Amino acid sequence: MLYKLWRSFIKEILLLKRDIGGIVIIFVMPLLLIVTITLIQDSTFRNLEGSKIPIIFIDKDQSEVSKNIKAELQNSKTFRLLTDFNEKSAQDAVFSGEYQMAIVIPQNLTKDLNANIDSKVQTIVSSFGLEPDSASTQKPPAKAKEIHLYFDPATNVGFKNSVMNSVNKMVFEIENKKIYKAFQEQLGTTENLEENKNLISFKEITPLKGDKEILPNSVQHNVPAWTLFAIFFIVVPLSINLVKEKSQGTSVRARISPTPYYIHILGKTFTYLIICIIQFLLMVAVGIFLFPYLNLPAFDVSGNMISLLIITLFSGLAAIGFGILLGTLAKTQEQSAPFGATSVVVLAAIGGIWVPVFLMPEFMQQVAKFSPMNWGLNAYYDIILRQGSISNVSGELVLLFLFYIATVAISIFYERKQHAV
Secondary structure, three states: OHHHHHHHHHHHHHHHHOOHHHHHHHHHHHHHHHHHHHHHHHHHHOOOOOOOEEEEEEEOOOOHHHHHHHHHHHHOOOEEEEOOOOHHHHHHHHHOOOOOEEEEEOOOHHHHHHHHHHHHHHHHHHHOOOOOOOOOOOOOOOOOOOOEEEEOOOOOHHHHHHHHHHHHHHHHHHHHHHHHHHHHHHHOOOOOHHHHOOOOOOOOOOOEEOOEEOOOOHHHHHHHHHHHHHHHOOHHHHHHHHHHHHHHOHHHHHHHOOOOHHHHHHHHHHHHHHHHHHHHHHHHHHHHHHHHHHOOOOOOOOOOHHHHHHHHHHHHHHHHHHHHHHHHHOOOHHHHHHHHHHHHHHHHHHHOOOOOHHHOOHHHHHHHOOOHHHHHHHHHHHHHOOOOOHHHHHHHHHHHHHHHHHHHHHHHHHHHHHOOO
């Protein structure tokens, strides 16, 4: 039995040797993807340091509030302000895609804001039976002001929402300070305004590894994600080889030989598992040794290598099972190759490789639970980012193994039914 399995393994190696170009693509393409995607995303993780976004800033107020907003934007690490525009030229420049956005501060913003706040504060003070400050005169509230934000129609929605939230926060803080100051003046208090800043603040609590905080980065996310994509991409050459065997008569000779059909399946499984392991080791090597030279964080696998290898093995089994099923059902290479590549991309999209699952619509989040790529990705993340152990991912490993068993069983049943006499 072992000899037959060995000969089946050798046969698969000889088949692969006939398509060296395809095997090179299997190894090289994921490496190019992981380097390219990580370099692009790392700038997002670093908040665009060193590459500030130019935005147009038009100040029609030229007073306290507008100057505070301008100072906040200038002190940020994200924006570089351009001020040599009027509102019409700014609108044209942004809507034509020349710049990402423009901020226009309206006239009399500070004056009208002060008038509104004074009017409301005097009304509140009077409602408590207190006399308003004699030095202040009752002023009618002014009309609410609007800060105009112009965005390039092609601007990402996430970026747009982030900017709007930042501007809202700046205006809210300025209004709060002015309201507090107005109450001080009305009530005659002398309490220091600066002592009342940030009565509530936020502090992120991150997991610890020893005494060090674990800070996720683009590398920790991308290496497992694109490793999984590479593993499942073996579906293409595996299914093509199965179709070749049928067209060249190899499968007929295999069926009439005394070797059981499942031995041929096991031979393919062991062969492509080795390819999966090599893919994983190459991806990890790039993350550890190459990324630091590209000014990217090094991939940290300390203490997790065995767990990651186990996940890779089970993910490889799921990919192999899917490839065997596709190769068994397909009649021609023209069917297996494009369908295999497309199905891997679809599984990657559904599984959270391209877009995080939590950003998907609720229906798609439910669909993602049935994707073997999602099982493998969650298992990788549990080990790398959530500091779990192999016992924490046992559920995902069982699902991946059952997926392999189910797809192989369907393939064997279909093969027997097709050639039943």
